[in-house]
Amino acid sequence: MLFYSFFKTLIGQQVTVELKSELAITGTLVSVDQFLNIKLDNIRVADESKYPHMISVKNCFIRGSVVRYVQMPAAAVDTALLQDAARREATQQHQQTAAKAF
Numbered sequence: 001m002l003f004y005s006f007f008k009t010l011i012g013q014q015v016t017v018e019l020k021s022e023l024a025i026t027g028t029l030v031s032v033d034q035f036l037n038i039k040l041d042n043i044r045v046a047d048e049s050k051y052p053h054m055i056s057v058k059n060c061f062i063r064g065s066v067v068r069y070v071q072m073p074a075a076a077v078d079t080a081l082l083q084d085a086a087r088r089e090a091t092q093q094h095q096q097t098a099a100k101a102f
Helices: 002-008 079-101
Strands: 014-019 024-032 038-045 059-062 067-071
Touching (some): 002 024, 002 079, 014 038, 024 059
Antiparallel strands (some): 014 024, 014 067, 038 059
């Protein structure tokens, strides 16, 4: 849930999504769901000569299971906030695991 919450804060930002098929798509993040499926508008591909059929595509829906990387602007990332949220989530999971052991 941490990544889902984080990606929701990036809605409206320009991101680049690299797929496992090595296709890199840059566009404006419109939405993301709990499965990390991503919808982008105003897209363009990094290597148009390799993917000429993508030139006319203006928006797309990307299934979360095919995403390799998501690149975002450095200014959009609050590392202190992410570290704090990761610590809280890890502590909560540890407490849940310990409670199940009893």
